[in-house]
Structures are given as structure tokens and as C-alpha cells.
Amino acid sequence: MTTAVNQSNALVWSTGEGANSVSAGCAGLSEARAAKGIGVIVALFVVSWLPLYTINTMLFFCPDCHVPCHLIEVCIVLSHFNSAWNPALYAWGVRDFRAALRQLVCCNTGNGGDEIA
Numbered sequence: 001m002t003t004a005v006n007q008s009n010a011l012v013w014s015t016g017e018g019a020n021s022v023s024a025g026c027a028g029l030s031e032a033r034a035a036k037g038i039g040v041i042v043a044l045f046v047v048s049w050l051p052l053y054t055i056n057t058m059l060f061f062c063p064d065c066h067v068p069c070h071l072i073e074v075c076i077v078l079s080h081f082n083s084a085w086n087p088a089l090y091a092w093g094v095r096d097f098r099a100a101l102r103q104l105v106c107c108n109t110g111n112g113g114d115e116i117a
Helices: 001-011 019-061 069-092 095-105
Strands: none
Touching: 019 069, 069 095
């Protein structure tokens, strides 16, 4: 993981001199952030669904194999959590959403420190 981050940082900062290098560096940085976000979403998808797919595939090819019911139930719940994590992850990627959430949680209304009436 650190190698990929180092390579993406090297790619971002290895742009040429001049006016176009600033915009190219910003675009590369934005692409690196997007790639990290997509990587997190894909990793959570795999963690959420792989156990259930593995059990279902095993039971398909080995109908006589025994899998405890509570393990299947935990895997089903884990797969359903993926539906809860995705909106949170997508929303967390939006800078305005993060600022509004911090403002809401910290009770910072932006009106000079007055408390909410």
C-alpha cells in the first residue's frame, strides 16, 4: 500500500515547470484521492460479501458439508452492512458534507459562538 502511495505522490509531483504544471499537479492529486476512495469502497465490498459468497459456493459444491447457522446469519448481516457503509463512504468523500457534519456534531453554528436557541 505504501508503495502505491509513494508512486502516486511521485506521479503527482513529477509534472513539468510552468503554468500548466500546477493544474496538472492538482489533477493528479485529485485522481490519487479518487483512487484511494474507490480502493476503500472496493475493499469494504470484498470484506462484506466474500464470506457469504464463499459459504454459498462451498455449500453448492459440497451439499453434505455442515456450516453453523449462526455463521451464515453473521455473514448475511455483514453483507447487508455493505448497504449501510456505501452511502456513508460516498458522503464522507464530499468536503462540504464533512464540514457540515463537523459543524453539526460540534454544535458550531458559525454565528460567532452563540449557542443554538
